[in-house]
Amino acid sequence: MAEVMLPEKLEISNDTSSLASPELLHVLAVDDSIVDRKFIERLLRVSSCKVTVVDSATRALQYLGLDGENNTVGFEDLKINLIMTDYSMPGMTGYELLKKIKESSAFREIPVVIMSSENILPRIDRCLEEGAEDFLLKPVKLADVKRLRDSLMKAEEKAFNNIIMHKRELEVNDVYSQLKRAKI
């Protein structure tokens, strides 16, 4: 009798914290103000995020390798889960950075959040239309970051569950084929 390999029982838990280690949310923060950089870095660290902070949109593009210099070298290791950028920055604005990220095939899936001290409706609309995940009024609060983390973790959990379901389906089909072959 042929041996049938049964798939291991897969536990799909509803508890988001078991999904991935909380420290793994890696955020790239962009702000030209030294005070705000210090602030956002701390805010994200106490919210259990790994943080990389840069002082301009240009440096953010350099970090991501989108500046045209270093295109395909070593990006697979660069895992950014979220980009948070100030809107008003000298040189390239946060809005322009958002557009560049959404134009890139490597990074367009990464959620981009815009931060601004000014509550200007047309500005907010423009950013959301360009694909921003959210628009936060400065100063950003601990509660804002928590809300963001929770919604990102939920989205990741959903994607993860879809992968597990698909994997399970494949394994069930595999068992079925084995059973057929063994004529059970």
Place this chain on the structure above:
Amino acid sequence: MDAIVAQLQRQYRDYTISLYQQGILDDQFTELKKMQDDGSDFVAEVLSLFFEDCVRLIGNMARALDQTGTVDFSIVGASVHQLKGSSSSVGAKRVKGLCVTFKEFCDTQNYEGCVRCLQQVDIEYKTLKTKLQDMFNLEKQIVQAGGKVPQVDIN
């Protein structure tokens, strides 16, 4: 020892509350405190960066307003905007409020108004610096006396 700690804690609480009541600090400062865990100097560090920023930006504004001939109010306004942003991030309520007025004077190209605001902003950030130094000193004294710095509930 306990009586001393209790007295220092009371002083600290009263002093902190007075800073909020005088409108010198706002809720954002409370947020900063929440982000600091025991043993880190985060609040002191970020305020230190803020005060350095004040010196730099006020210098820019003073230079821009000192032009014999035409003053470029947009340059003054750009520095005011930055100062407004950073004061907002650290809870420096009075400095932030002054920046709002200052920005309006820049937009309407009101020279006297700008000069007045510049003087006030200079006084205000220095006042904040002194008062926070007093507050940090009280914290140090409490810890040195063997006590814990109390969480001050503003409401």
